[in-house]
Amino acid sequence: MVSKLRVLIAYLSYSGNTKEVAEILHRKLDEEGFSVDMHRIGADAPFCPEDYTYIFIGTFTWDRGSTPDEVKDLVLEIGYKPANIAIFGTGDTQFGGDHLFCRAVDRLSRFYHSPWDGLKIEQSPRGSQERKVEKWVEGVLQHDKSFA
Numbered sequence: 699m700v701s702k703l704r705v706l707i708a709y710l711s712y713s714g715n716t717k718e719v720a721e722i723l724h725r726k727l728d729e730e731g732f733s734v735d736m737h738r739i740g741a742d743a744p745f746c747p748e749d750y751t752y753i754f755i756g757t758f759t760w761d762r763g764s765t766p767d768e769v770k771d772l773v774l775e776i777g778y779k780p781a782n783i784a785i786f787g788t789g790d791t792q793f794g795g796d797h798l799f800c801r802a803v804d805r806l807s808r809f810y811h812s813p814w815d816g817l818k819i820e821q822s823p824r825g826s827q828e829r830k831v832e833k834w835v836e837g838v839l840q841h842d843k844s845f846a
């Protein structure tokens with residue numbers, strides 16, 4: 699029997715928007731044939747990054763463009779920069795406009811030298827933005843087949 703490739707979706711969500719994006723990713727990756735583990739940042743036991751073909755990290759943005767402390771703690775916990783990290787997040791342009799919109803996504807993508815542009819969703823992904831999430835993950839899976 700051929701075992702499925704494993705992917706991890708680690709996310710932080712206070713009011714549910716980033717969780718909704720994580721759930722769309724989960725469904726899509728499931729459909730693509732991956733074995734998907736969900737990790738609630740700051741709540742679940744540590745994971746082993748080496749176990750995963752792709753690691754998706756999701757965060758909202760806080761406090762004038764800041765990355766939440768729980769996500770910074772996760773970065774320390776991972777302890778190195780895996781080459782297979784893709785970043786997604788939610789934000790709200792009402793908190794500082796385009797300049798601060800989803801800044802945590804930009805910061806993390808840069809930190810990890812992620813080969814993929816980060817996914818930025820305005821508030822809830824429900825409706826038209828759902829397709830944006832699906833297209834983004836399709837792009838991640840196509841970008842570099844050598845990970846798979």
Ligand SMILES: Cc1cc2nc3c(=O)[nH]c(=O)nc-3n(C[C@H](O)[C@H](O)[C@H](O)COP(=O)(O)O)c2cc1C
Pocket residue numbers: 710711712713714715716717758759760761762763764788789790791793794798799800801820821822
């Ligand atoms: C106090 C506060 C500050 C915020 N600051 C920003 C910000 O600087 N940039 C941004 O894009 N969104 C900002 N937001 C919006 C949240 O990132 C957005 O609502 C996000 O979807 C929340 O994610 P969650 O539902 O997964 O918790 C802020 C929200 C609050 C309540």
